[in-house]
Amino acid sequence: xxxxxxxxxxxxxxxxxxxxxxxxxxxxxxxxxxxxxxxxxxxxxxxxxxxxxxxxxxxxxxxxxxxxxxxxxxxxxxxxxxxxxxxxxxxxxxxxxxxxxxxxxxxxxxxxxxxxxxxxxxxxxxxxxxxxxxxxxxxxxxxxxxxxxxxxxxxxxxxxxxxxxxxxxxxxxxxxxxxxxxxxxxxxxxxxxxxxxxxxxxxxxxxxxxxxxxxxxxxxxxxxxxxxxxxxxxxxxxxxxxxxxxxxxxxxxxxxxxxxxxxxxxxxxxxxxxxxxxxxxxxxxxxxxxxxxxxxxxxxxxxxxxxxxxxxxxxxxxxxxxxxxxxxxxxxxxxxxxxxxxxxxxxxxxxxxxxxxxxxxxxxxxxxxxxxxxxxx
Numbered sequence: 001x002x003x004x005x006x007x008x009x010x011x012x013x014x015x016x017x018x019x020x021x022x023x024x025x026x027x028x029x030x031x032x033x034x035x036x037x038x039x040x041x042x043x044x045x046x047x048x049x050x051x052x053x054x055x056x057x058x059x060x061x062x063x064x065x066x067x068x069x070x071x072x073x074x075x076x077x078x079x080x081x082x083x084x085x086x087x088x089x090x091x092x093x094x095x096x097x098x099x100x101x102x103x104x105x106x107x108x109x110x111x112x113x114x115x116x117x118x119x120x121x122x123x124x125x126x127x128x129x130x131x132x133x134x135x136x137x138x139x140x141x142x143x144x145x146x147x148x149x150x151x152x153x154x155x156x157x158x159x160x161x162x163x164x165x166x167x168x169x170x171x172x173x174x175x176x177x178x179x180x181x182x183x184x185x186x187x188x189x190x191x192x193x194x195x196x197x198x199x200x201x202x203x204x205x206x207x208x209x210x211x212x213x214x215x216x217x218x219x220x221x222x223x224x225x226x227x228x229x230x231x232x233x234x235x236x237x238x239x240x241x242x243x244x245x246x247x248x249x250x251x252x253x254x255x256x257x258x259x260x261x262x263x264x265x266x267x268x269x270x271x272x273x274x275x276x277x278x279x280x281x282x283x284x285x286x287x288x289x290x291x292x293x294x295x296x297x298x299x300x301x302x303x304x305x306x307x308x309x310x311x312x313x314x315x316x317x318x319x320x321x322x323x324x325x326x327x328x329x330x331x332x333x334x335x336x337x338x339x340x341x342x343x344x345x346x347x348x349x350x351x352x353x354x355x356x357x358x359x360x361x362x363x364x365x366x367x368x369x370x371x372x373x374x375x376x377x
Contacts, residue, residue, distance in 0.1 A: 007309040009068040010099030011302045012092065013052070013110040014075055016255045024052060024072055045087070047074040049095035051102065058306060061280050061340035066309040069102055071095050073113050077234045077255055080112040088116045089123065096127045105314045106130040108305030111254050115232050119170055121320040132308065132317040134301025136324050137332045138275040139171045141300045142252050143178060144343040145274045146226055149248045152346075152358045153270060155225055163187040163224035165217050165238070166231030168195050171252060171275075174324045175228060180207025187212050189220040190231075218242050226250070228274070229257035240265045246365035250274035251348075252300075260349035268364040272346040272353065275300035280340030295352065297344035307335050 015021035021044075022029035032040055052070040059065050073095045080088050092113045099107045107129055109120045114133035117123050124131040150157050160183045166172040167188035180186055180203050188203075190196045193215065200213045214220035217237045221227050227249045229237065237257040243249065249271040251258045262271050276297040283298055298306075308317060313335075318324060336342070346353040353361075 005065070005312075007064075007066040007312060007314075008102075008104050009066060009106045009108060009305045009309040010096075010102060010104035011068060011070045011108045011110055011305060012049070012073055012095045012099070012113050013070050014073045014077075014080070014113055016077060016111065018076070021074075021076065024074075041076070041079060044074045044076065044079065045083075045091075049073045049091065049098050051098070055283060055306075058279070058281055058283075058310070060310045060338075062310075062338060064310040064312075064339065066306060068104065068305070068309070069099070071098055071102075075112070077112050077232075080116065081232070081234055085116050092116065092123050093126050096123060096129070096131065100127070100129050104129060106132065106305055106309055108301055109133045110299065110301045112232065114301070119319065119321045119323075124316045124319050130308075130314040130316055131319055132301075132304055133170070133319060134299070134304035135170045135318040136328045137277070137304035137307065137318075137336070138252060138300030139174050139324060140329055140332045140336065141277055141303070141343050142171065142175055142228060142230070142250055142274045143329075145272065145276075145346075146179075146228065146248065146250050148343060149250070149270055149272070149346065150226070152355075153246065153248055153362060155246075155248065157182050159184050160225040161185040161187065161223055162226040162228065163189070163214075163220045165189050165220065165227070165229045165257065166233075166253070168192060168199050169230055169232070170318075170321065170324050172228070172230040173199065173322070174326070174329060175230065176203055177206065178326065178329070180209050180211070183209050183226075185210040185212065187214055187220040187224060189214045189217050221247075229253050231257055233257060243269055245269065245368040246362070254299075263348050263351055268361060268368045270346065270353070270358060270361050272348050276344035276347065277303040277336075278342050278344045279303065279306065295347065297347065303341060304332070307332070307339055307341060310339050311335055 052072045055068045096107045114120050120133045162183050167176050168190040230252045236259045240262045245268040247269045252274040
């Protein structure tokens with residue numbers, strides 16, 4: 001391995017919930033479980049970012065190599081959402097500074113660390129190394145996953161209705177633009193109604209499909225053949241009873257916007273965690289660190305950092321609100337193919353869906369649509 005060409009990156013992550021936090025704290029996780037919630041939150045606010053695990057000997061199909069680290073920014077999503085933004089920014093900047101000290105040439109802002117400071121733009125101004133949120137490649141993987149799922153479920157995209165929840169966000173807006181030329185109708189929902197209506201008008205001018213704005217998520221998803229959730233909400237937005245049989249659900253949000261129990265409660269829908277990639281190498285993570293990663297796949301934001309490092313493209317890539325363009329989406333698809341990455345297998349909770357599983361989902365959906373009484377079968 002030519003060390004002069006060997007690139008280094010750092011992924012800035014955070015716990016997505018309390019159980020995830022206990023894993024990330026390792027030996028101290030048992031102690032954290034004993035603390036009152038308010039005291040734990042105060043301790044997390046004072047706890048500095050720290051190195052969690054390493055990624056070694058990553059080699060793309062071109063022979064390019066890279067390595068990196070995960071740095072934990074110890075804040076829960078609800079803390080990021082409700083603390084003063086300057087306090088969160090300060091902690092994320094500390095994590096990026098640690099990445100630089102460790103020798104990283106790029107910092108990847110994972111999860112909620114990317115939504116503060118104008119989608120990472122403020123953090124990038126305080127950094128002497130390149131910064132990316134990973135949102136461009138995450139959007140690519142969401143698009144790729146939905147298209148793959150549609151083929152598996154025999155759904156004609158041109159006749160489909162897609163609901164995009166969080167449509168005005170970075171990932172949601174670019175996915176809406178792209179799918180507006182691929183589907184029959186788009187139902188969009190987001191927290192800011194004024195912003196959503198302005199965005200809908202723009203999509204109606206640019207796209208070729210019908211666009212409908214919804215105030216409530218539940219109403220937006222009722223008729224949908226496909227649901228894409230890309231919000232920064234800290235709670236579940238979609239319940240099993242809200243979804244019609246045969247629906248494809250791609251949940252990109254971390255924490256999840258859809259209850260993972262849906263896999264056990266609804267055997268007639270295909271729900272998967274979107275924005276996950278399958279790299280051309282084994283990600284060699286051992287011990288408790290492995291529990292913090294999805295099986296046989298890696299997060300899209302982390303994947304973008306890996307791809308940019310392998311490409312030697314150290315620049316502020318997915319940074320700033322509204323800067324994910326269709327040109328960048330096309331570029332990331334090209335970089336993905338070049339280095340041998342692909343969309344991950346369909347996965348939700350603790351289950352990886354096989355082709356036979358998907359066939360069963362299709363059969364169950366057909367039966368339910370036809371009103372067959374399962375109990376009588």
